Amino acid sequence: MFEREHKNVLQAIKNLEVDEDFSRLNFQPTSYTDSFNRQQAMYMMTKKGYRRLVMDFTGKRASEVKEHLLDRFEELEEKESKPVIPALSGNIADMLQLAADQLCSKGLSAMALPGG
Numbered sequence: 373m374f375e376r377e378h379k380n381v382l383q384a385i386k387n388l389e390v391d392e393d394f395s396r397l398n399f400q401p402t403s404y405t406d407s408f409n410r411q412q413a414m415y416m417m418t419k420k421g422y423r424r425l426v427m428d429f430t431g432k433r434a435s436e437v438k439e440h441l442l443d444r445f446e447e448l449e450e451k452e453s454k455p456v457i458p459a460l461s462g463n464i465a466d467m468l469q470l471a472a473d474q475l476c477s478k479g480l481s482a483m484a485l486p487g488g
Contacts, residue, residue, distance in 0.1 A: 374426070374433050378412075384428060385415055398424065 376384070385399055398421030403411045417425070426437050 374429055374431065376429070378414075381425075382413055382415070385417075385425060388425065388428065390424060394424070397421075 388395065388399075390398075398418045400416040402414055402416055404414050406412045415421075423437075423441060426434055
């Protein structure tokens with residue numbers, strides 16, 4: 373995918389400057405048996421670990437992945453910056469009922485309002 377030799381990917385993982393806990397949780401050293409019946413080092417890697425590793429890669433494909441991640445991050449920021457409660461008009465009871473309905477839709481309990 374990124375046109376890297378296996379030994380270079382292993383070295384890149386070893387050289388990552390990440391927190392020890394991050395490394396332990398996202399890169400598990402293990403091994404596999406190759407076609408010559410030799411044990412070879414490898415890592416089991418989480419998606420998060422993979423994404424972090426790619427951040428250090430260069431080249432066209434690595435750049436595409438980074439740009440995709442940046443686009444996704446911006447989408448999430450935009451989503452979080454939108455108000456939770458839409459613009460309201462009407463009386464206070466309607467506004468409170470809307471807020472209670474939104475709490476319930478998120479799995480939170482709210483007591484029913486009179487007349488609602």
